[in-house]
Ligand SMILES: C[C@@](CO)(OP(=O)(O)O)[C@H](O)COP(=O)(O)OP(=O)(O)OC[C@H]1O[C@@H](n2ccc(N)nc2=O)[C@H](O)[C@@H]1O
């Protein structure tokens with residue numbers, strides 16, 4: 001019960017991000033199709049009498065500062081889970097980040113989901129799946145999906161997740177930017193651009209059929225992100241980056257969530273490596289270019305004790 005636990009949690013791409021007019025609570029109703037991709041943060045929780053969080057950030061993220069222990073989403077996750085069980089949070093947590101920060105790939109949500117799974121085991125509290133999903137939804141709209149993984153439909157504000165049929169292996173190139181974009185700012189700009197948005201978010205029927213068929217060309221034709229236009233309006237260079245990847249052979253370029261990471265769907269693993277290689281001459285602006293496949297598992301233990 002007290003051994004160290006390491007949990008691996010994936011980044012996500014929104015294959016479809018349909019956004020409706022803001023609700024009374026300020027959140028936007030979504031109909032989104034999430035896919036977990038093979039780019040992960042790893043979180044290790046060790047027994048301790050006190051509570052601590054350390055985050056290890058790779059050099060390529062340019063020394064980005066993450067919130068302190070107090071404000072880190074991992075601490076918020078620990079507090080909510082501990083409160084649910086009538087406990088005080090204890091443990092020494094170490095996070096190794098690989099998912100771009102504030103990049104629209106839900107890295108913070110992945111860390112929160114990993115913390116819930118690791119601490120549940122570390123504390124030996126056997127939280128039910130329903131309770132874990134509910135606590136995840138309180139932490140953030142994207143956190144329940146980071147627990148579930150695979151390919152899933154997200155509704156409500158994104159926190160209600162249900163797996164969908166997906167027979168493909170999908171190959172993605174991800175091009176992060178060093179400067180993140182604020183999710184609330186991109187939603188606010190969506191409201192400015194779409195003052196008459198319908199309350200119901202747009203459906204994803206054709207995209208769901210492409211996933212079920214495993215057809216990359218059909219998937220490319222049906223990818224949709226309603227936050228793409230506002231993100232490009234805030235960062236016009238992202239539009240050029242999408243054009244560039246498509247000119248290099250990607251089936252389709254797309255902003256991931258609220259951005260600024262650009263993702264490119266490719267026909268095969270070889271095609272993805274070729275597109276990634278084409279960005280190598282621009283290493284000042286894009287120090288890393290990642291190749292990842294999907295769908296992969298949600299937050300899962302990778303050590304057992
Ligand atoms: C845009 C998306 C698409 O999956 O992902 P990211 O780009 O952040 O990865 C999500 O909706 C982000 O989800 P998440 O990052 O968990 O957001 P939350 O913590 O729940 O909310 C942060 C803020 O985003 C806005 N927000 C979020 C979700 C939603 N359905 N409507 C909103 O308007 C609100 O301003 C809210 O205060």
Ligand SMILES: Nc1ncnc2c1ncn2[C@@H]1O[C@H](COP(=O)(O)OP(=O)(O)O)[C@@H](O)[C@H]1O
Pocket residue numbers: 055065066067071072073074095100101102103104105106107108109111181183257258259
């Ligand atoms: N453990 C964490 N990892 C990454 N970001 C975190 C973490 N804890 C809090 N944050 C904050 O959450 C915000 C959103 O980050 P992130 O989840 O990486 O991006 P996004 O919402 O664009 O997918 C950032 O402002 C970041 O500083």
